[in-house]
Amino acid sequence: MAENVTIKTIASLLGISHSTVSRALQNNPRIGLRTRERVQEMAKNLKYVSNSGAQLLKNVTTHSVGIVVPNLHEEYFSMMISGIEDVLGQMGYQAIICQSRDDMQREKKAVEHFLRARVEGLLVSLSATTNQYDHFQNLGSYGIPIVFCDRTPKGFPSFRVRSVVETGMKSGLEYLFQKGIRKIALLNGPSYLLSADERLNTYLQGMLELKLETSPKYIRTTDLSKEDTSHQMRELLALENIPEAIIAFNDYVALDAIKVCREAGYNIPFLSFGNLPITNYMEHGPIASVEQFPYEIGQKAAELLRNVLNTKDLEYKEEVVHSVLKIRE
């Protein structure tokens, strides 16, 4: 087989011009049916694959969309990706994924790659270390729209879809309150994550509404590593007034923290965020978890991107997906 089958190869083999081949391959009705069939058959036999480079040069769209996520091992993100893919699939688009590993440099590289590859759009969940957005600014001038999902930038106008934890957090606090629990601690994520901000704010607000006392001692943040989570949990256990319940930033934090508690002989109820499938296997998981619907977030983001692609001059807007408390015990 020839190393490089191009339309010229097919053209000369068939004794026709390459423009005819090009048109035949696109099913252009101006080309005779007979010719079209012969061309397409030959193309198949020769295993011809169009060179997207050349097509790109002619502004033929790639029908691909880039996805950048912080990591792939959190079910949260893989579910979000599935939501995106399912919508994209219906549009006949291919989803291409890169992970930033929560490293801004890698995120930049991924974005640059997508930019060079001229994807038609980008769906991004920011890396935890991203503190500037230059690499996204460029895309605008290339007409490549971005939709941020869940991990959205601060002070950077853009399309975005994010989870709102308010409802979930408040139902959670009420749930604990009804059980007679008053001393509720928050084991939060790092403050540079918007979602940690939001948890803190709604926690404080919810506590206030329930007229419950809060104390700085009951509010700790972990960098999400198992080590730090364990450390922070131990600090909570070292208080004179050990909390009666703990709200964890997400299921992973909850699991790590619960382990520490149980090893220390405590059986403190946990409430967490995520409601991920893995917690179904736990005998001692959180007693309730706030479902954030990552699949739906992905879907909404992809649908928003579809709208942006169809309606070129859409105004920036934000869509939200509300969370719901799921009681598991």
Next chain:
Amino acid sequence: MAENVTIKTIASLLGISHSTVSRALQNNPRIGLRTRERVQEMAKNLKYVSNSGAQLLKNVTTHSVGIVVPNLHEEYFSMMISGIEDVLGQMGYQAIICQSRDDMQREKKAVEHFLRARVEGLLVSLSATTNQYDHFQNLGSYGIPIVFCDRTPKGFPSFRVRSVVETGMKSGLEYLFQKGIRKIALLNGPSYLLSADERLNTYLQGMLELKLETSPKYIRTTDLSKEDTSHQMRELLALENIPEAIIAFNDYVALDAIKVCREAGYNIPFLSFGNLPITNYMEHGPIASVEQFPYEIGQKAAELLRNVLNTKDLEYKEEVVHSVLKIRE
């Protein structure tokens, strides 16, 4: 900002020729330092991004490698991807990921995309439903090497890296044997997976070596869905002679099966494959798990691909990563 900044834009703005710009951008030392700096600064200001389409046309390599995995929610694959990425990163390559969702059609689409995008190589873990390999055959004629990881094709000569479970399985059987356990069942994966084949063979062989009886009743296969796994497990529990231990295809199967056992009031020890981090959170996980080192498999696969890229006419070869039994109780 101009919609499309090309080297010509920069050239005319600077009053030099576009080839000078091209060279300056590549840091070609033949271009004067002064000019180079001016060009690069202007490029930065204008947020110039090279058009990879045009570069592709000139056979400039993309420095990207495509990865196709069955799914992203299994930690096994995300760890494999991390192994790949870390090696690729050192080479200055970008990893691009698609998931096939265990669907051959999607797998084909992903491969076609990568082919058009002219990635320099492909790393593939086959979808469970892939039963023909035409879509991989093409790549050869385009000089795009493929390395199959873990889920490798049957009867299709290729580069491959796979996990060998023999050592792990045998240590596992011996471990159970030493505990006085004799009736050992196998809850295997679907037979179209090579890895299921391998587990079955080594199980039978190991049992024979230990002079233990085997029975078809003790060998069941699940399609890996929670439902089927639960069903198969219930069948095992319905036997007159309930097995004293069960070897599960992987950690997920084990977790699903263990749940069924415990709900039925049984406390049968499980041995499984994967040794995935999630099992660390389980109070009643498998008593031992065979570590398969997916990260290392990814690394080896990427290294093999690197060799193939450097040494164009390498012979097909297979590398293996041996498994190790990890006792957890």
Next chain:
DNA sequence: CTGTTAGCGCCTTCAA
């Protein structure tokens, strides 16, 4: 050190 020129594979007017 820099400019001129040709061409990568494809699509698309324009002509026939």
Next chain:
DNA sequence: TTGAAGGCGCTAACAG
């Protein structure tokens, strides 16, 4: 219904 010709943005001889 088809062919000829030009050009997309870039790189790389080949000339200066």
